[in-house]
Amino acid sequence: MNTLKDKLAVVTGGGSGIGRAISMSFAAAGAEVHIVDMNEAVSNAVVQEIVHLGGRAVYHQCNVTDQKEVLDLVQQLAKIDILVNNAGIAHVGNVEKCTESDFERVFQVNVKGAYNLLYAVVPIMKAQGGGVILNMASIAALVGISDRFAYSMSKGAIHAMTLSVARDYLQDHIRCNSISPARVHTPFVDGFIQANYPGQEAEMFEKLSKSQPIGRMAAPDEIAKLALFLCSDDAAFITGNDYPIDGGFINLNN
Known part of the structure; x- marks a missing residue:
């Protein structure tokens, strides 16, 4: 496959789970994949696997909550054709069981982390004449899930930011969509x-x-296949949309 031939893709949280599957899928489709993750061991293992299979991949250790780190990293890259905001953490509990530190921790990684990448990458995409952004939201952004107060807050923000970026940068040829998985079997x-x-x-x-x-x-590869399509030129007419991939969770749980 050469769906992403000559494209440079940045994947946050690309060392494990859904991020790993996306990194592998994008590399197999011809992209040069830059994995942004805090876990050096698992990320380097993914890089080695991609290279062994004939693909191109680089690992960057970066804390997405630190804007300076993100800006320094992004400025090292000559271009960025694709950004996948996948890094995220979870929290179990309703609002009474969500402490201020719990709330801040989820917000910093899931919301501010995505914002930091958007803030750093959008100007590069504007300057180069376009690009594709894919944000990882969740069914928790679309329906009420018990005991997921902070997590739902963060994914609701991702959904709203996706729409905002898609609308603001239409004339700059930047497409922005999101995926909302149900539960995916990952480590x-x-x-x-x-x-x-x-x-x-x-x-x-x-x-x-x-x-x-x-x-x-879901299997991580099933999410990666949708991500690959949305970040490819085959989806050139698609922007400002969220795609539930949920095994019927939203519409059939009645």
């Missing part, structure tokens, strides 16, 4: 279940899997 999910439901891992995994009417969680 993050396994760790999340283990941390929050100790001793109930198998029960919770089955419950969370069956919350999708289709009867299972």
Whole structure:
């Protein structure tokens, strides 16, 4: 595949889970992938795998919550054709169980992190005549999810920022869309279940899997395929949209 031939793609949180799948998929489609992540070991493993398969990839250790770090990183790149804002963290709890520090932590990574990349990358895309931005939102931005107050707040912000950027930069040929997955089976999910439901891992995994009417969680590769399409020229007429990929969660859970 040469869908993204000669494109340079920046993928935050690209070292694991959905981000890893997107990084691998984009590299297989011909892109030069720049993984922005805090986890050096897993990210370098992805880079090595991509290179072994004949692709091109580079790892950058960068804290997306630090605007100076982000700006310094972005200025090292000659161009940026694609930005995928995928880095994110979760939190379990309603508003009463969400402390100020919990709220700030989720906001800093999920919202400010995406903002920092947008702030740094949009001027580059404007100067070069266009680009594509894909933000990772969530079904939590679209429907009420129990005990996900801070997480839902952050993904609602991602959804709104997607619309704002798409509208503001139409004339600059910058397309901006978002994807809203339901639950995706990643190491993050396994760790999340283990941390929050100790001793109930198998029960919770089955419950969370069956919350999708289709009867299972998504695979990371399934999200990556949609991401690849939206960031390719095949989607040149698509901007300002959110794409639930949810196994029927939003419309069929009744």
